[in-house]
Amino acid sequence: MLYQKVFTILNLIFLKSFALLLLVCSVSYSQENLDFMGGYPSLMTDGFRKNSFESNPGNFVAKSDWEFSAIYGADFSSSGSNISNDIFLISLSKKMDRHYFYFRYTPAFKKSFIISAGNNITIDSSSASLKTTINYSEKFGLGYSYSFGSNFSLGFSTRYFEEEMKEDVFNFFIGDTSILTTSTSVSQKKFWRTDFGMNYLLSERIRLNLSSKNLFLLNENGNLSNKHFELKLKKGIIFGLESKLSENLALNFNWDVASSFLLGSFYLFEIFGGKVIGGINITHDQTQNPFINVIMPTVSFSSNLYSVSLSYINYLQSRNNRLSDFAEKGIQNIVSNQFADDKxxxxxxFALSFKHEKAVEFLDVEVTNDIFPTLTEEFVNHPFAIGHAKNLTDKTISVKPISFIPGINNEHIYSPTVEIAPNSIGEVKFFTLISDEKNYEKRKIDNAEFLLFTTEPDYEDKTEKPVLINTKNNWDGKVSNLRYFVYRSFDYSLDFATRTMKNYSSAIDSNVYLKKFNSVKVLFSEFVKNMNYFSDPRTSFEYVQFPKETMERKGGDCDDLSVAFASILEIAGIETAFVDFKSDDGISHVNLLINTGLNSSQAELITQNDKKYFLRENQNGEDEIWIPLETTHFVSFESSWNLAAEKFYREAIENFGLQKGKVLITDIY
Structure with a gap:
């Protein structure tokens, strides 16, 4: 299978790339994974991106269309005397088909240090002191990713940084009066940092992430005058693992392979029509103490239109780090380092547009059965159309198939829900209900509408297919389905049976054991009076008359006559069954099989010939005598019985028709 081959190739690419990066990358130091957006795992998505480049350099995202994000926060100094507020991040993203674009502006991703030289000189009335100011900032970033399917994506992120070093120097002016001033020497370093990442869905509950750290560094200009104070940007890799332990619980693990890691646990529940995700992250960074040096609790609430998250970053190490430590070691990360404050x-x-990302789509739909309006239960028990749908997500989804055929439905018809595994194809069956309020006098072709729904209020996919709607008298040719015609015109059959049995009550009641048998004789004799045999009025398709139509027209073919007489017997409380004699040319002949209510020991009450009846077991496990009857033979009951018995015994018994499937018996009830 092509899909399986692609899946295998991507799997090898992922594993080999991981091994290669482990070999070529040197030690990394600072904790890159601390994500100001909360670092929520993508397996527990509520429809919004809740991570950024820090934990997701590969830009994997499950969200579609436009999205706007912002982070506003406060820094708390270690003494608690100073609180600064700022907009940390503003981002805009867009997903188009398999392409995803991301832009962010980071005005508060910055850090400044002021180092005093310790020199204070006074000359005459002039005095001056020296200091060095070092500023680090990340200005903005761009990201892109491409999805090769729901289980694999590749992407990159690039960020623009500025470093600035301002150094004071003394200036002496000797004249009538000696003047001491200072001037500032400024050096800058501006560079781009680019990293690549890949995301791989190993199973419905496990996602692997692999990304580089400081893979490509492109300088726009020179370096700081003192390179010791430049950011320590050593290459490394970040390995990520997301595990969905249940529908509500997920774990997130990011490992800076040489030294640092982040571990998060998240729980999701629904309330007030939205989703709440609560979680806690802990991190280890070898440049900071203690071993677990950051605790970051986070909670979010989201609806279809927006999401709000609140996170607190608590550094467990005292923030009273000396500037001498900075002068000695420098920093490796602007936003998370040994000098960063709690935040x-x-x-x-915010969803800027309301386009829903399709979770499932049709691959095909085939109308497998024409519509025969009288065969109502057939379309409740058996599908009239079968489709194939693909799950476009990385989780199991419940798909609700819905159909609507204007010519037979009063409303949309819901078929059984289907579970489809992640990125898999499922078979979808469509059933329908046939309304009694429609007009089925003429055959016509109608457009059937097929819809797929998940949890969204709007359908995920839609297609239309033509379907043939037959007239009410059309039949699919299956003898077993003639029973639906028996059910029609019961009022007319009841009137006929009641009137006839009343007129011949003495003959019927002459023997208490033969009451059913005598009723059959009387009803048949009355039924065939003035009856004629004629073929279907239309030869292009099967046509079956309702019992009332047969009796009013005084004739029909074997289907019509068997249906009409079965309707009379059933309304009189006499069990009947259709006997379908199949021929090699595919044409069937239909007889009736009638329950006399007699047991095997009472057979001599009606015949001495054991070839004229057939024993069938009832629900109590007792044998009952059933007799065949040819409804197209109008001479007499006895001759119709004989004719049908000879045919039944020959084809069903002697020629093993019942065993070979050449003769089928279908109970009407």
Whole structure:
């Protein structure tokens, strides 16, 4: 299978790429994974992107269309005397088919250090001191990813950084008066940092992430005058694992392979028509103490239109780090380092458009059966159309198939829900209900509408197919389905049976054991009076008359006559069955099989010939005598019985028709 081959190739690419990066990348130091957006796992998505480049350089996203995000937060100094507020991040994203674009502006991704030289000089009335100011900032970032399917994507992120170093120097002016001033020497470094990442869905509950760290660094200009204070940007890799333990619980693990890691646990539940996700992240960074040096609780609430998250970053190590440590070691990360303060962050995501990402789509739909309006239960028990649908997501979904045929339905008809595994194809069956309020006098072709729904209020996919709607008298040629015609015109059959049995009550009641048998004789004799045999009025398709039509027209073919007489017997409380004699040319002949109510020991009451009846077991496990009857033979009951018995014994018994499937018996009830 092509899909399986692609799946295998991508699997090898992922594993080999991981091994290669482990070999070529050197040690990384700082915790890159601390994500101000909460670092929520994609397996527990509520429809919004709740991570950024820090934990998702490969830009995997399950969200579609336009999305706007912002983070507003506060920094708390270690003494608690100073709180600064700022907009940390503003982002805009767009997904188009398999392409995803992401832009972010990060005005508060910055850090400054002021180092005093310790020199204070006074000359005459002039004095001056020296200091060095070092500023680090990330200005903005761009990201792109391409999805090769719901289980694999590749992407990259690139970010623009600026480093600035301002150094004070003394200036002496000697004249009538000596003047001491300072001037500032400025050096800058501007560069782009680009990383690549891949995301791979190993199963419905496990996703693997692999990304580089500081893979490509492109300088726009030179370096700082003192390179010791430049960001320590050593190459590394980040390995991520998301595990969905249940529908509500997920774990997230990111590992900076040489030294640092982040571990998060998240729980989802629904309330007030939205989704709440609560979680906690802990991190280890070898540049900070203690071993677990950051705790980050986070909680979010989301609806279809927006999401709000609140996160608190708590550094467990004292923030009273000396500047001498900075001068000695420098920093490796602007936003998360040994000098960073605790932060309270409010993240907001907004859907700028309301286009729903399709979760399932039709691959095909085939109308497998024409519509025969009288065969109502057939379309409740058996599908009239079968489709194939593909799950476009990385989770199992419940698909609700819905159909609507204007010519037979008063409303949309819901078929049984189908579970489809992630990225898999499922068979979808469509059943229908036939309305009694429609007009079925003429055959016509109608457009059937097929819809697929999931949890969304709008359908996921839609298609239309032509379907043939037959007239009420059309029949699919299956003898077993003649029973639906028996059910019609019961009022007319009841009137006929009641009137006839009343007129011949003395003959019927002459023997208490033969009451059913005598009723059959009387009803048949009355039924065949003035009856004639004629073929279907239309030869292009099967046509069956309702019992009332047969009796009013005084004739029909074997189907019509068997249906009409079966209707009379059933309304009189006499069990009947159709006998379908199949021929090699595909043409069937139909007789009736009638329950006399007699047991095997009472056979001599009606015949001495054991070839004229057939024993069938009832629900109590007792044998009952059934007799065949040819409804197209109008001479007499006895001759119709004989004719049908000879045919039944020859074809069903002697020629093993029942065993070979050449003769079928279908009970009407």
């Amino acid at each position: 309270l962050l409010l993240s907001m995501n």
